[in-house]
Amino acid sequence: MQTGHLAALEAKHALLDSQILAESRRPSPDQEALATLKKRKLQIKQEMTAQ
Structure with a gap:
């Protein structure tokens, strides 16, 4: 599940x-x-690194 979320964050x-x-x-x-x-x-970068 996290992988999909991370991919979405990377796309954004x-x-x-x-x-x-x-x-x-x-x-x-x-x-x-x-x-x-x-x-x-x-903000997105910070969320990605928090994963």
Whole structure:
């Protein structure tokens, strides 16, 4: 069961990573959106390491 949960977290982490990259490459990146995405990515990373 944990393996499926970890895989889901890894998928969310990768999705957030691509969203952060896309936002940061825009001509005028939304700093607030970037901060929110990075915070969510960090929370997921912490949950993954707690597994």
